Amino acid sequence: MTFYDRNDELAALDTAFGSPDHEFYVVYGRRRVGKTELLKEFCTSRPHIYFLAAQEAEHRQREKFVEQVADGFSDRIPRIDGWDDAFEYLGEKLASERRVVVIDEFPYLVDENDSVPSYVQAFVDEQLQHTDSMLVLCGSSVSTMESEVLGHESPLYGRRTGQIDLQPFSFQQARDVISYDIVDAIRSYSVTGGTPLYLTLFDYDRTLAENIRSRVLSPTALLYNEPEFLLRTELRTPARYMSILEAVALGHTTPNDISGATGVDPGPLSKYLQTLRRLRLIDRDVPVTASGQKSKRSRYRVADEFLRFWFRYMEPNRSSIEEAPTVVFDGTIEPDLPTHVATTYEEVCQEAVWEAVRCGDIDPYAKVGRWWYGEEEIDIVGLAPDDDRILLAECKWTADPVGHALVKSLRSKAESVRWGSGNREEQFALFSKSGFVDGLEDELDDSWSLFGLDDLERLFRPASQAYESPDS
Missing domain, CATH: 3.40.50.300 (P-loop containing nucleotide triphosphate hydrolases)
Structure with a gap:
């Protein structure tokens, strides 16, 4: 291998x-x-x-x-x-x-x-x-x-x-393993995540659908019961933890929402969440502008793309998968997969920001993450305190090109982000799977950067070089 x-x-x-x-x-x-x-x-x-x-x-x-x-x-x-x-x-x-x-x-x-x-x-x-x-x-x-x-x-x-x-592979690192084009590479990464074993189990000469059916949905596949196996090796009674992971994977991200979805009271829930964080199965996020990890605006997310996929699609449909895996894939997984991939795409775009900084495509930022307040959210916000500069970016994994509506929306939401001085420099970026409407780039000034799939392909170009020891 x-x-x-x-x-x-x-x-x-x-x-x-x-x-x-x-x-x-x-x-x-x-x-x-x-x-x-x-x-x-x-x-x-x-x-x-x-x-x-x-x-x-x-x-x-x-x-x-x-x-x-x-x-x-x-x-x-x-x-x-x-x-x-x-x-x-x-x-x-x-x-x-x-x-x-x-x-x-x-x-x-x-x-x-x-x-x-x-x-x-x-x-x-x-x-x-x-x-x-x-x-x-x-x-x-x-x-x-x-x-x-x-x-x-x-x-x-x-x-x-x-x-x-040792951390799982980033998308940049995984790109050296995943030989699909950039679209299917992101879709595939949303299933395997960056765990090397899972990445190498897929056969990239076959379609993603074929890989999901044979490598995940098949009862004989290693990945079929993998999360349950991992939890049983770490925990004596994993059932409650599995219900929490399922709730988070299905979009219940605040402690109150998780408590409501699982029936676990807030007191015991905090201990379960702490254990899952210790096992690196979930992460706790706060808005990038928050002053510290004690922020009350925290959200939880499953820390691994494969676990998120498994608890979103496998765990709720175990009985049906046992009986008719193809029906589950065709009727449940495939239609909903774009929604699942959209979250992964945001993570990939956040990584692309750091790559763009490294390449000199955009100005440097000390901190990059999500921002939200009330009902308003921005996919990516970058902070450069020493330069009083902020980056605001949105990511769209849609079938339609991005147009003026998103530009207007992002400008409007920027006013709600309370950070920096009144004279801060504002930079904007848009990431789009399906490109941009004709003429949009020409109408925007230099404070805007547009990233299509070709730009991601360039930023995440595979290294395609296996390591060779200097002594070998």
């Missing part, structure tokens, strides 16, 4: 390994985001020990770890009584031979013995720091990694020399 992107992360690991001193890296991020593939790619051309922890009894975890270390040094397996002995054995071997040591799914070790971080701390302080080897702790349980490895209360706090919080 081709290894896509992750050039920055691999370069950081390369630099760390090239250091003459010891290195202790922490790699974490939610499941399926590609942490293991990243580390395997990094280890390929380097002497390494790779240990994948499993959910099993502590003594078996320890035995397998020691076996892996012994195998990595072509040594006989010693008798080990505890984790302190296991890490001491590893330190003795690293004293004479340089290695990258990866412990993947580290939280599984902590689940069986919460003293393991203390044993790792002793290993780092007393042995690893006297070598030029590299230790990498990796985990999918973000909460465990942040509390037991990175947190202030952790014995390991302050020991790491670097960390990578």
Whole structure:
């Protein structure tokens, strides 16, 4: 399988390994985001020990770890009584031979013995720091990694020399995988999101409809029960969380709306929402002009496009999909898909703003996001406080070209955005799937920027280059 992107992360690991001193890296991020593939790619051309922890009894975890270390040094397996002995054995071997040591799914070790971080701390302080080897702790349980490895209360706090919080691919990164034209690339991204595994499951020689039917709607497909599987690996009782995710995916975005849709009282709901945020399954947004995260105008959204697709279409129609998946696709999913994609398109356009800034197509902004107040909303607002400049933009995923009505509407809504001075500079942008009415661009002054599909194609041109290690 081709290894896509992750050039920055691999370069950081390369630099760390090239250091003459010891290195202790922490790699974490939610499941399926590609942490293991990243580390395997990094280890390929380097002497390494790779240990994948499993959910099993502590003594078996320890035995397998020691076996892996012994195998990595072509040594006989010693008798080990505890984790302190296991890490001491590893330190003795690293004293004479340089290695990258990866412990993947580290939280599984902590689940069986919460003293393991203390044993790792002793290993780092007393042995690893006297070598030029590299230790990498990796985990999918973000909460465990942040509390037991990175947190202030952790014995390991302050020991790491670097960390990578691995994120799903942006649309720009995913574009290197999705070989459709720009329209179908956005539509496809609205289904798979930026999770590398999901992206590579699609066959881009087939239509998007065929991929949805075979890769998502088929009961034998990996993605058919994927969100439920992910929740069950993180939560003992996922049913309530699934109902909340479904409500948010269907457009209930405020706490009151979510409470009404799910029947969960506001008090308990806040704890459920906090857990889902901790698992990185939902995000909490506030208007870009709000002073802080305590704003009462918060909204929630499903943090991943595939999860949003699944909870919008799969979860409410599970019984029907079991009986007649084609009927569900033709009658429910396909007719509504443009509405679903429109939300993804706004995210893509927001990313395009940053790309346009990078390319010099528009002026720079320090902050970009959505804005709303009461019934009024603006898809994208960019703020440049140092220059007293604001960007106001709308995104239209429609079959008709954008015309003068949207220009008039955006100008009117700009007056409601209370930010900056009375003499602020206002810039405007329009993004349109179907282009613009004839003559519109000529009638607008230099404060307006128009972005059609050709412009997005240019901004998101695929890199089409897989990473090659400098040592390979």
